[in-house]
Amino acid sequence: MNCDLIAPHYWWIEKLGMGRTLERRRRWFLPEIGNARRALVLGDGDGRFLSELLRRNSAVRADYVDLSNRMLELARRRAGTARVGYLQNDALAAEFPRNEYDLVATHFFFDCFDVGELEILIGRITEATKPGAQWIVSEFCAASLPARLLVSALYLFFRITTRLKTRSLVDHRPILRSHGFRLTGASYSRGALVVSELWER
Ligand SMILES: C[S@@+](CC[C@H](N)C(=O)[O-])C[C@H]1O[C@@H](n2cnc3c(N)ncnc32)[C@H](O)[C@@H]1O
Numbered sequence: 001m002n003c004d005l006i007a008p009h010y011w012w013i014e015k016l017g018m019g020r021t022l023e024r025r026r027r028w029f030l031p032e033i034g035n036a037r038r039a040l041v042l043g044d045g046d047g048r049f050l051s052e053l054l055r056r057n058s059a060v061r062a063d064y065v066d067l068s069n070r071m072l073e074l075a076r077r078r079a080g081t082a083r084v085g086y087l088q089n090d091a092l093a094a095e096f097p098r099n100e101y102d103l104v105a106t107h108f109f110f111d112c113f114d115v116g117e118l119e120i121l122i123g124r125i126t127e128a129t130k131p132g133a134q135w136i137v138s139e140f141c142a143a144s145l146p147a148r149l150l151v152s153a154l155y156l157f158f159r160i161t162t163r164l165k166t167r168s169l170v171d172h173r174p175i176l177r178s179h180g181f182r183l184t185g186a187s188y189s190r191g192a193l194v195v196s197e198l199w200e201r
Pocket residue numbers: 001002003026042043044045046065066067068071089090091092106107108109112
């Protein structure tokens with residue numbers, strides 16, 4: 001996947017297609033994660049969640065990881081460098097410190113991976129978290145026929161614009177559970193098309 005081409009247009013394409021729904025989902029659990037001090041923000045794209053996290057939590061320091069250089073530059077411009085380390089890398093390959101983070105954030109990121117990759121990703125990231133760590137997830141759900149059609153259209157869009165190889169949404173919940181995370185909150189938008197979740201290890 002290469003998001004460089006769509007990076008500067010990502011926000012308005014999202015707004016055109018989904019209004020403020022995804023932004024609301026990303027922010028939903030921010031009031032619950034105010035105690036976080038070390039955050040790992042994966043695949044955050046243009047940094048809209050990252051900048052909001054920093055604005056609301058003046059004590060948190062974050063590491064941001066994204067494959068796309070242009071996304072990273074947009075995030076850096078938006079969120080600054082004072083409390084953030086930026087890394088352009090594949091989250092499946094990057095080295096993470098062990099037992100470091102008390103918060104992980106992945107918004108509309110799990111959908112970039114097939115089941116084998118997601119197993120590896122969640123396993124690696126779990127090792128980087130502290131016991132009691134929180135993990136916030138926003139994701140699409142393809143539970144109904146209209147939702148499945150929309151998710152298929154989104155995959156087609158990303159296949160054309162970013163050469164995304166993944167073809168379908170993986171259920172991340174059993175994988176997070178198998179790595180010791182427990183779902184402590186979930187909130188839905190648009191008739192359960194989009195979900196925000198809060199997990200705790
Ligand atoms: C669908 S976008 C979501 C962006 C943002 N999180 C949001 O809420 O809109 C996926 C993001 O993950 C990044 N990405 C995809 N695969 C990645 C990987 N293996 N490692 C790191 N970043 C990746 C892309 O560059 C892109 O910025």
